[in-house]
Structure formats: structure tokens, C-alpha cells
Amino acid sequence: MGELPAFEHTPIESIASTVNGLRASFLTHKTRDIDFRLVQLRKLYWGLKDNKDLIIEACRRDLGKPTFETYLTEVSWCMNDIVFMSNNLARWVRDESAPDVALTNKLFSPKIRKDPLGTVLVIGAYNFPIQLSLGPLIGAIAAGCTAVLKPSESSPNAAAVMQKIIAESLDPSCYTVVQGAVPETTALLDQKWDKIFYTGSANVGTIIAKKAAETLTPVTLELGGRNPAIITKHADPKLAARRLLWAKTLNAGQVCVSQNFTLIDKEMVPAFVQEMRNSLREFYPNGVKASPDYGRIVNQRQFQRLKKMLDESKGKILIGGTMDEAELFIEPTIVQVESMDDSLISEESFGPLLPILAVQDLDEAIKIANEVHDTPLGLYPFGTQKEMEKVLSQTRSGGASMNDGYFHASIPTLAFGGVGSSGQGAYRGKASFDVFTHRRSITRTPAWIEGMMDVRYPPYTAKKQKK
Ligand code: NAD
Numbered sequence: 249m250g251e252l253p254a255f256e257h258t259p260i261e262s263i264a265s266t267v268n269g270l271r272a273s274f275l276t277h278k279t280r281d282i283d284f285r286l287v288q289l290r291k292l293y294w295g296l297k298d299n300k301d302l303i304i305e306a307c308r309r310d311l312g313k314p315t316f317e318t319y320l321t322e323v324s325w326c327m328n329d330i331v332f333m334s335n336n337l338a339r340w341v342r343d344e345s346a347p348d349v350a351l352t353n354k355l356f357s358p359k360i361r362k363d364p365l366g367t368v369l370v371i372g373a374y375n376f377p378i379q380l381s382l383g384p385l386i387g388a389i390a391a392g393c394t395a396v397l398k399p400s401e402s403s404p405n406a407a408a409v410m411q412k413i414i415a416e417s418l419d420p421s422c423y424t425v426v427q428g429a430v431p432e433t434t435a436l437l438d439q440k441w442d443k444i445f446y447t448g449s450a451n452v453g454t455i456i457a458k459k460a461a462e463t464l465t466p467v468t469l470e471l472g473g474r475n476p477a478i479i480t481k482h483a484d485p486k487l488a489a490r491r492l493l494w495a496k497t498l499n500a501g502q503v504c505v506s507q508n509f510t511l512i513d514k515e516m517v518p519a520f521v522q523e524m525r526n527s528l529r530e531f532y533p534n535g536v537k538a539s540p541d542y543g544r545i546v547n548q549r550q551f552q553r554l555k556k557m558l559d560e561s562k563g564k565i566l567i568g569g570t571m572d573e574a575e576l577f578i579e580p581t582i583v584q585v586e587s588m589d590d591s592l593i594s595e596e597s598f599g600p601l602l603p604i605l606a607v608q609d610l611d612e613a614i615k616i617a618n619e620v621h622d623t624p625l626g627l628y629p630f631g632t633q634k635e636m637e638k639v640l641s642q643t644r645s646g647g648a649s650m651n652d653g654y655f656h657a658s659i660p661t662l663a664f665g666g667v668g669s670s671g672q673g674a675y676r677g678k679a680s681f682d683v684f685t686h687r688r689s690i691t692r693t694p695a696w697i698e699g700m701m702d703v704r705y706p707p708y709t710a711k712k713q714k715k
Contacts, residue, residue, distance in 0.1 A: 249301040255404035270394040273421040295417030306405035312544030322378035356691040364392030366442030375502040377406035387680025401429040468673030473625035476617040477507035480631030488630040489523030495653025500543040501600035505626040505654040511613040514606040544576040554599040560591040623668025
């Protein structure tokens, strides 16, 4: 497997010249060549495959991530994205004819050309350190941009492995990694970019958007949200419990699209809680803590934040509640809360805490969901088809999975993103290419048409105006 590389901060004084170098490379036009892009994507694919074991070890150290989860949600996730991108790139880069063109305008061959945006910055989050960093980078490469990746410093081992893979696999004059925390990111934001693609919290997203506005730099923001699950009295409690428990235990609940609270019809509470208990036993027959299939909280800061949320809650713990600070372990914890103002609902938990709030009926659930956060990243209704459609038609969210926890996020061809305060812009599949592409409108006016064009030139005689 080899040694895990060390995480080292990039010297701040080197950042400006790094970015200038990438911009100079972009201006050589070499990333415009489709074969160049395909070769880079292929090399990244093999870099991931060859370093699979290092990635698994890095994610284990950073987040206690189970091997299977790392393989599924980081390694093969990115490799599949590369294959899909490579298979479709030649088609996506082709000029598109303008739609609905009048016959006379066809003479001007109106087209949309797919231009790379330029030199871009990708800032990653810690929870899926590989996927959330390389996913956008794959789109930037495919679109023909040069790029800096700034992974999250909170998962330093994964960040260091990505730096090694990128340095060994990709053209260093076009793609590089800058390592660091706030000072390094601030120095990066002082540079001029053609796009900033940011994944992380809304607080930092606001800092990034403000900074980008100073230079009119476009941003894509993939942010968090307090995502509701809604369970009606007609839902299947076993199905809802299994699926929502899975959504809260993957990556120890550190999933931006995971449900942050569950609004449940009062009649369903006992059955749902019992099914949660059953599912927990089924998933972790020897106990959660002893299981190799359950991760850990990323660091002390996040552990203490989650502990405080639970300590401040006025709710009743129905399942779990155990923590081990030394191991950064938090048991999947179901808490019945009495009000939407409870600390477990009013903040994004981003961990394995699952508050449930009993409601009178579906109308009340929809009302509360809209009041807690009118534009969450995800939304998860369980009930009859009609009930789930009603939820969708009376709420907004970045995406939604009916009868499941965030399954929509695992469809590689479905654009993923937030809305309102959960983000702007989307990526994955073709959307990852589009997000780094400028759709440049072009026409070509043939020389032979000049006689017909005469009408537009002054003097605007009465004869011309009659035409
Ligand atoms: P974060 O915002 O703390 O950090 C994300 C990145 O921003 C890191 O690379 C970090 O170095 C940088 N950063 C932090 N503070 C900064 C500052 N003051 N100035 C400039 N850059 C700064 O987010 P996180 O803790 O890594 O992730 C948790 C949050 O991200 C949650 O809110 C979660 O919902 C959200 N998230 C969203 C998605 C999505 O796809 N929508 C995915 C994962 C996480």
C-alpha cells in the first residue's frame, strides 16, 4: 500500500505565482484539446485505482470510515464519474444549434459553443473528502479549465492522498492542490478566478460569495440545510425506519443531505421507534461501537458541537445517547422533542442525532417543515403516493427522495445542488461539465448575403423602412 503522505500547509507566499502559472497554462489553449482532457481524466482514474488502499486508510484515519463506505462513496464514486464523463465528453463539447430558429436566421448558423470558463478554484468539505473535492475537479477537467483544488484541512490524510494522486497523475501546469485552512483559503480568495466552486457550510459560503462579488466571479455554492423527513400515518414504519436509519448512520450522519429531523404522525411514533430499534439490531448485531461498519466524528470540535446540541435539547432520548470522547464515537441517537425550537432542530446536526417531532397530521408536518427551513438541501416524505406528491407540491428543496433517505443524490446522471440558502448551482453527470462551461452564442454571417443585409445600414431611407 505504501506510506500515507504527510499533510503540509502550502506556503501562502507561493499561492499567487501558482495561480498565475495555471492562468498562463490556460492561455496556451492546451486544455481546449479534447484528447488532452480525456488523457487527464484517464490518468486520474488510474491514480484513484492505484491508490485505492491509501484512500481507504486515509478516510479510516480521518473519519473512521468503514472500508466499504469509502469504496462506495469515494473511490468507485469518482471512478464511475470519470468513466461517465469520458464516455460522453465528445458529444457534450460539440456545438449546439440554436433552438427554434426562424428560417431566415438559419443563414447565420446560430450556435452555442462550449467554452471552458478559465482558471477555477474548487474548495472541498471534510465529510466525503475525496468525492466532494474530485467530483467538481472532474467537471473542471472535462470542461477544459485549469484548476486549483483546496481540500478540507479537517480530513488531512485524505487531502494529502489527493495531493499525491494529482501531482503524480495530472499535468502539473494545469491542475494543482493548495493545502491549508482559513489563511490559505483567504489567500486563494484574494486571487482572481473565473469560477469558485465551494462545498461547505452556509456561513463560509457567505464569506466566499462576498469575496467573489468584489471581482464579479461566478460561484457555485453547495451548502448545508436542515432537511426534514416526513412520515404520515399511512407510511410503512419498517421501511421508513430502515431507510432513515441507514441515512443517519452512513458516515456517522455527517452527510449534508441526511435528514436533520423527522416529523411523524403522532399515531406512528411507537411503531416507528420500535422499527428503528429492530433496524439498529439488524445493522449492528454486536453493538454499534464494536462494529467495523460505523464511522467516527471527524474531530473534537465537531464532537463537542454535537454533544452540546444533545445536552441542550429538552427532548427525551428514546434510543442511543452514548458517547466516547476519546474515540470520537457518538451512538445513533433518536430523541423525541416537543418543539421545533429544540436545539436538535434549530441547528444543522451533521451527525448521528435524529430528533423526531410528533405532529397532528400531514398539513402540520408541511407547515413546520416550511417554517424550520423554507429551502433545505433535501426532503424525504414517506406515505402514500398522493401524500408524497402533496409534500412536494407544498414545499421547496434542493432535491428530494420519496420513500427514501437522499437516494436522489446517488444517481450519477441527476444534477445535485441546493436552492435558496442551501446553495446555488448544481453538478454531477453532465451538470459537472456545464457548471465549468460558458455557453458562448455565435453566428457566422456569410459574405454573399451582403446584398440582403443592406437594409440595416444608414441612411434609413423611406424605401428601407417600408421593407
Ligand atoms: P466548512 O464550511 O467549515 O469548510 C469547508 C471549506 O471551507 C474547507 O475547505 C475550509 O478550509 C474552508 N473554510 C473554512 N472556514 C473558512 C473561512 N473563514 N474562509 C475561507 N474558507 C474557509 O464546512 P465543513 O465543516 O467542511 O462541512 C460541513 C458543512 O458543509 C455542513 O453545513 C454541510 O451540510 C455542508 N456540506 C454541504 C454539501 C453539499 O454538497 N451541499 C456537502 C458536504 C457538506
